[in-house]
Amino acid sequence: MGRRARGTLWTVNRVPIVIEQAAKSDIRSARDYYSDRGENTSERFRDELAQVFDLLSRHPEAVAVAFSRTRLKPMRNFPYIIGYIYFEGVVHVTGVQYGGLGWDEFERRR
Numbered sequence: 695m696g697r698r699a700r701g702t703l704w705t706v707n708r709v710p711i712v713i714e715q716a717a718k719s720d721i722r723s724a725r726d727y728y729s730d731r732g733e734n735t736s737e738r739f740r741d742e743l744a745q746v747f748d749l750l751s752r753h754p755e756a757v758a759v760a761f762s763r764t765r766l767k768p769m770r771n772f773p774y775i776i777g778y779i780y781f782e783g784v785v786h787v788t789g790v791q792y793g794g795l796g797w798d799e800f801e802r803r804r
Contacts, residue, residue: 708751711785717777720790724774742769743790746776750787754780768793 713721721743729736746767749756757765767776777789 706752709754709780709783709785711747711751711787713787714789717787717789724772724790724792728772739772742771743776747787750776750778750785754778754785764788 724739725736728739746769750767757767760766763779763781765778765780767778768774769776773793775789775791775793776787777791779786779788
């Protein structure tokens with residue numbers, strides 16, 4: 695009988711992410727805000743956002759639908775929520791909103 699490998703290599707398929715124009719504007723606004731808030735805060739925001747996008751690309755259905763088809767993924771270290779729709783194998787990021795604004799903006803953008 696052959697020996698089993700100690701670990702198993704899991705491959706994870708990634709799905710494409712499309713960042714809608716409104717979300718790009720949200721990201722620019724947040725980045726501008728944090729660039730005035732001290733050393734490397736803007737870079738930390740950018741890095742965490744990239745981590746969230748990577749997670750969504752690997753596991754787009756890991757976040758429950760909040761309303762209609764929109765899913766809301768909060769950032770861990772910043773008070774922002776990423777709104778997205780997973781449709782036909784593509785993640786469409788519709789917004790990156792400050793958490794205190796409420797859900798109306800995400801509902802309007804879908």
